[in-house]
Amino acid sequence: MSGDDARLIERFLEMLAAEGGAAANTLAAYRSDLDLASEQLEGGLSTADETALGKLAEAWMPLARSTVARKSAALRRFFVFLQEEGFRADDAGKALPRPSPGRPLPKVLDRADLDRLFAEVERRLAQAHPPLADIRLAALLELLYGSGLRATELVSLPRTAIASDRPFIILKGKGGRERLVPISDRARAAVARWRELLPSDQAWLFPSGKKHLSRVRLFQIVKALAAAAGVPPDRVGPHGLRHAFATHLLEGGADLRALQAMLGHADIATTQIYTHVDSRRLVELVNAKHPLVDERPARS
Structure with a gap:
């Protein structure tokens, strides 16, 4: 990688972190893609023209x-x-391909599978002296399914994040956005049981x-x-x-905007992907609750 590429990539990442509040994982992904592109263009990424970027796009074709x-x-x-910082007069990115990645439908566990998971945890906890790992497992499972936490958010919770007398926590998620996440009674009870076993000076839950x-x-x-x-x-x-x-939650009648807030989605379109699993209920809801349902035309 040329010195210019390395210097400009570093400044770009600093901008993303300072102005955009980009997360560490996001910055790492940008760095990886930019470094690799610079290597493929023999250190000429920052000065690449349309022809050079076309060759880069060709190299991406098998991906x-x-x-x-x-x-x-x-x-x-x-x-x-x-371009905005004056390092180039043009926006060379317009020459790059814009493939639509498509949005795969999320794989959703059915109620029977979830019942099996929770039944297995309950079986383990029913022992006279359940292992610490199983008490921890119960808290992890209750928070994953009961609050919809992202994996990173869950594992990095401070020890004092969840209080037994407060049915919610405030998290800072992607892009530094804060959101309120409800914590069920079951989850708080599972966390309280697990926390009792932690040293009082432990920083992490x-x-x-x-x-x-x-x-x-x-x-x-x-x-x-x-x-198991x-x-x-x-x-x-x-x-x-x-x-x-x-x-x-959506099947149970949750509002899509409320669900967006709980999941921490910046765009409602991301949340709307979940409506695919509940189209039948939405149709039934319109047929049953729409104000014009009972205004049927009189028969002649």
Whole structure:
């Protein structure tokens, strides 16, 4: 990578962090895509013309549409930054492809699968002296399904984040946006039981060594529970439980805007993906509740 590319990429990332409040994972993804593009263009990314970017797009052809869309979006934003800051006179990003990645429908656990997961946890807790790992598991599962927390949000909760007398927490999610997340009575009880076993000077609710539980370890824990409960592990994960939280709330009559706030989605369009699972209920709702339903034309 040329010195100019490295310097400009670094300034771009600093801008994203300072002005856009980009998360560490987002910055890492941008850095990876930009560094790789610079290497493919032999250090000429920041000065690339339409021909050079066309060759870059050709190199992306074997990749999945979603991957190309991500890479292209990262580079387009980089070129906008270069133009706005006066490092280029033009916006070279217009030459990059704009494939639609498509939005896959979320895989949603059905009620029977969830019942199996919770039944397995209850079976373990019914022992006279359940292992600490199972008490922790109960708190993790209740928060994943009962509050729709993202995996990163869950594992990084401070020890004092959830109070037994407060049915909600305030989280700072993607982009530094704060949101209020309701915590069910079941989840608060499970967390209280687990917290009693933690040292009083512990900083994290779910500690692991000197830090908190990792997302990878949380993924492994959920998969192991699924296997023990007789649910195919490939159908279960932390994000799948978040999807189930959203879907089942919507099925129960939750307002889409309220669901958006609880999930921390910046755009209502992201939340609307969950309506696919409940189209039948929405049709029934219109037929039963619309004010014109009872205004049928009189028969002659």
